[in-house]
């Protein structure tokens with residue numbers, strides 16, 4: 785759930801206000817968005833992914849964490865490198881590698897499960913008609 789808008793990092797671009805599918809933000813009087821309807825947040829991370837300055841933090845917890853939680857404390861989140869951490873993880877932003885380039889899923893799905901030499905064949909599959917030739 786959205787927990788933090790960094791007033792110092794925000795450049796008042798309104799992108800988060802526009803991309804939020806559930807209209808959680810209002811534009812504040814100074815242009816910095818305010819979390820106006822936190823309970824409407826669906827923890828989709830869209831705002832954090834799109835924020836160009838890593839000014840947002842969406843906690844992975846799907847309920848409000850409470851004001852005394854480190855997840856709601858900007859200094860703690862920043863110190864942990866988590867402001868904009870989701871955006872960094874997906875590789876969006878200058879100088880980052882897009883997540884699609886790091887995606888290992890095509891590699892994993894190209895390996896037939898029973899031909900993976902590092903895995904022993906589960907007994908429940910070993911006798912099945914789908915057993916690969918040459919694998920015990």
Ligand code: SF4
Pocket residue numbers: 785786803804805806807808809824825826827828829830831832842
């Ligand atoms: S996480 Fe999704 S639903 Fe929540 S404020 Fe951000 S964009 Fe809106």
Ligand code: SF4
Pocket residue numbers: 789790793794795796797798799800801816817834835836837838839840
């Ligand atoms: S997307 Fe980021 S920089 Fe733009 S208004 Fe929202 S918090 Fe500020």
